[in-house]
Amino acid sequence: MANAIFSTxxxxxxxxxxxxxxxxxxxxxxxxxxxxxxxxxxxFGWNGIVLTDDSSNIVxxxxxxxxxxxxxxxxECNVGYNGVHxxxxxxxxxxxxxxxxxxxxxxxxxxxGVSINTKCSFCSSAVKxxxxxxxxxxxxxxxxxxxxxxxxxxxxxxxxxxxCIEACPIHQDVPGxxxxxxxxxxxEAINLIKRxxxxxxxxxxxxxxxxxxxxIRNEIxxxxxxxxxKRVAYDFGTPNELVVEKKKKDEVAIIGAGPxxxxxxxxxxxxxxxxVAYDLNNVCGGMMNDGIPSYRLPREIxxxxxxxxxxxxxxxxxxxxxxxxxxxxxxYKATIICTGxxxxxxxGIEGWTEGENDMLQGVRYLKSINNKKTMExxxxxxxxxxxxxxxxxxxxxxxxxxxxxxxxxxxSRAEMPANAEEIDEAExxxxxxxxxALPVKIEVEENGIKKVTCQKxxxxxxxxxxxRRPVPVPGSEYVINCDxxxxxxxxxxxxxxxxxxxxxxxxxxxxxxxxxxxxxxGVFAAGDCVNGPASIVEAMASGKRAAxxxxxxxxxKTTVSNEKEExxxxxxxxxxxxxxxxxxxxxxxxxHARMIxxxxxxxNFNEVEQVLTKKQxxxxxxxxxxxxxxxxxxxx
Amino acid sequence: xxxxxxDDRTVSVEKNATIxxxxxxxxxxxxxxCYNEEMAPIGSCxxxxxxxxxxxxxxxxxxxNTGVEEGMKVYTKSEKAIEARKFAVKILYSENPSVKxxxxxxxxxxxxxxxxxxxxxxxxxxxxxxACRDVVxxxxxxxxxxxxxxxxxxxxxxxDFDKCIACGTCAFVCPTGAVKMHDHxxxxxLLTPESKQDFTLKKCVSCGSYFMPEVQAQYLMKxxxxxxDKFDQCMNCR
Numbered sequence: 001m002a003n004a005i006f007s008t009x010x011x012x013x014x015x016x017x018x019x020x021x022x023x024x025x026x027x028x029x030x031x032x033x034x035x036x037x038x039x040x041x042x043x044f045g046w047n048g049i050v051l052t053d054d055s056s057n058i059v060x061x062x063x064x065x066x067x068x069x070x071x072x073x074x075x076e077c078n079v080g081y082n083g084v085h086x087x088x089x090x091x092x093x094x095x096x097x098x099x100x101x102x103x104x105x106x107x108x109x110x111x112x113g114v115s116i117n118t119k120c121s122f123c124s125s126a127v128k129x130x131x132x133x134x135x136x137x138x139x140x141x142x143x144x145x146x147x148x149x150x151x152x153x154x155x156x157x158x159x160x161x162x163x164c165i166e167a168c169p170i171h172q173d174v175p176g177x178x179x180x181x182x183x184x185x186x187x188e189a190i191n192l193i194k195r196x197x198x199x200x201x202x203x204x205x206x207x208x209x210x211x212x213x214x215x216i217r218n219e220i221x222x223x224x225x226x227x228x229x230k231r232v233a234y235d236f237g238t239p240n241e242l243v244v245e246k247k248k249k250d251e252v253a254i255i256g257a258g259p260x261x262x263x264x265x266x267x268x269x270x271x272x273x274x275x276v277a278y279d280l281n282n283v284c285g286g287m288m289n290d291g292i293p294s295y296r297l298p299r300e301i302x303x304x305x306x307x308x309x310x311x312x313x314x315x316x317x318x319x320x321x322x323x324x325x326x327x328x329x330x331x332y333k334a335t336i337i338c339t340g341x342x343x344x345x346x347x348g349i350e351g352w353t354e355g356e357n358d359m360l361q362g363v364r365y366l367k368s369i370n371n372k373k374t375m376e377x378x379x380x381x382x383x384x385x386x387x388x389x390x391x392x393x394x395x396x397x398x399x400x401x402x403x404x405x406x407x408x409x410x411x412s413r414a415e416m417p418a419n420a421e422e423i424d425e426a427e428x429x430x431x432x433x434x435x436x437a438l439p440v441k442i443e444v445e446e447n448g449i450k451k452v453t454c455q456k457x458x459x460x461x462x463x464x465x466x467x468r469r470p471v472p473v474p475g476s477e478y479v480i481n482c483d484x485x486x487x488x489x490x491x492x493x494x495x496x497x498x499x500x501x502x503x504x505x506x507x508x509x510x511x512x513x514x515x516x517x518x519x520x521x522g523v524f525a526a527g528d529c530v531n532g533p534a535s536i537v538e539a540m541a542s543g544k545r546a547a548x549x550x551x552x553x554x555x556x557k558t559t560v561s562n563e564k565e566e567x568x569x570x571x572x573x574x575x576x577x578x579x580x581x582x583x584x585x586x587x588x589x590x591x592h593a594r595m596i597x598x599x600x601x602x603x604n605f606n607e608v609e610q611v612l613t614k615k616q617x618x619x620x621x622x623x624x625x626x627x628x629x630x631x632x633x634x635x636x
Numbered sequence: 637x638x639x640x641x642x643d644d645r646t647v648s649v650e651k652n653a654t655i656x657x658x659x660x661x662x663x664x665x666x667x668x669x670c671y672n673e674e675m676a677p678i679g680s681c682x683x684x685x686x687x688x689x690x691x692x693x694x695x696x697x698x699x700x701n702t703g704v705e706e707g708m709k710v711y712t713k714s715e716k717a718i719e720a721r722k723f724a725v726k727i728l729y730s731e732n733p734s735v736k737x738x739x740x741x742x743x744x745x746x747x748x749x750x751x752x753x754x755x756x757x758x759x760x761x762x763x764x765x766x767a768c769r770d771v772v773x774x775x776x777x778x779x780x781x782x783x784x785x786x787x788x789x790x791x792x793x794x795x796d797f798d799k800c801i802a803c804g805t806c807a808f809v810c811p812t813g814a815v816k817m818h819d820h821x822x823x824x825x826l827l828t829p830e831s832k833q834d835f836t837l838k839k840c841v842s843c844g845s846y847f848m849p850e851v852q853a854q855y856l857m858k859x860x861x862x863x864x865d866k867f868d869q870c871m872n873c874r
Contacts, residue, residue: 077679113720183778
């Protein structure tokens, strides 16, 4: 195990350089190893310096680190941009051997000035390790100013990230494209988004936006509307046409044309593999098409994203159900299963008759309506569940003509897994919420009306998920009448086509290793069929990983080719943290998109949320605090 | 109302007031550059910084865009505040020594050193950007900032002359004179830090004097849906 001889990480100074003391990773508060016990030599980042031996040249580390900082300094404030560039020049002169002793005092002055007085917190936090250098390594810096000798570069590995980038499963460069939007450069914004996102249109409209949940502005006022800004880039920008090098390598099969499938397809195409994708539906999109109503995600947006993959050379065989996994896997060297989570969990309500008497799984209901199958109109609809599927069912029912729609959920509003904005939207549209209540029994009357006995609940101790467990209130039963009941309490993968040939987990999902490989040779899996029902963006991340796993398998490699990912993986938690230093705490209102008129809203499935205007987009982009974190590591 | 002290004097202000507004109430002068009371604060010049003590912690904050808090103690002339402000002035002075306003500030704060002389008068304070966007509503000016792989070596101001209506608000709000506008021989010339643009002026059909840029008349015509002949005469002849 590597130990540190010196650390200033997170303002905790540990200095064993002169007395031989060493400090463990726990004492430092930062991992000192990566991968399978490979050691870091020096860590030089936004939050301090950590050294595991005394052989590092601290001046080179500082100059190499700061060159990247200077590239990010945006120029929106006087002190940040100009101060950072003065510091960079001095550090460059120090390693080039062209500095003079007076530069050290000047460096000190610049660092002090920048560290306390910048508009956002990027520059002020980025100078921290340089300030530590001058404090604890002044002899080395003074020597560099006097010796006039050029120093060897540190040859370190650099990473630039931010709390939002880390929270995003596919690591979109959020401050990067927001900066482009602020510069009115929509084309570059969408190009940057598309670099690692094969569904720019869909995620601009229907993403869980984990980035917004970890936006530093949550601590000041409200998060930056990152998802809506992505839509701005998509709607207003014209991206460069994607091109891939066609190498005519092996063909890889993908089962399922959803988000995981498209992400896997894009990664495979970009690596020169041919892709054949199978889907039982007659259109591409998977759950985006079947589960997300068109008022939230118009069908032409899904189509456009998939058309791009087809233009890149992917072959989509739609309306082709796979009955047995070996029908496919035996014909291809590698197969990736991306079949999603389409089967519904049983709801345990007494008297439930699935598919009969107007009792239906929510996903089946959505699929029917979204694929324009006509359904008999029901006036009063009861939706069981509190997730996005429940909300989608309720809002869809309103648009289908139902006038009395209620969502019944066993916990309180704060515990609802659905997106808070979606819940608000549903309520504005007239959906009623019956919270802290659980349906336990259904009786069907002769006229078709369902009498649903419900039980009032109260919140008890937190369960494994961290949410407070609902506990029945004795003697609180009451009855609701309705014409239709939709069950939307969660989905699980439909694995019937695997015919027990592939190992599953205890939760009924497909078991995979860290590269996405299943128990069957050459067969990989990704997305909801592995993770259980999750989100578009998580499915994409998983699809990408499985594609890399498949490529490694085809190339006969055993180690992950992405060195950078392996090296910086231990720092993930540290990257996610908010380092709000209070240099800037001015609240500015989050911009809201225009919604179509509520009066005409419910007659149709037209898109509800409109794109932010260009002016709003610039104002919103202006709220981004660019919490970039730069880190440089060297290894033994 | 929120109670705080500034330079040890007590003041009570509205909940959403800024430190700068509270100081104005006490007639305490804090130097500003990018701040314009008609617009939302920008916070780019870093001249108006003060020392604020909240919860026992001393912070340097910009007075123009930091909200007041109950019990906050603000010092506008403490050593820490003056040092921070002096550095901001020094940086400005080294980059834009030709601007009189900045030379005056430099003199006031005893800054003498010229680190890096640059010709431009533009300090990238974004006043014009915000004025065009939030006051005029045209959003025609952009401060192109830097970033990883943005391909810009330095921040620069760009005018979108398809959107510009030659109203001159940018020149009016510019604190350093980096944006200039003047009318001559039936032409309005807008000089920006990096470009020069001429706009044809409309001639009054009655008195023959030039009174409004063509683009502005077009813009107003569209906005007000009035017929073209309503824009033929100057204000005096109408």
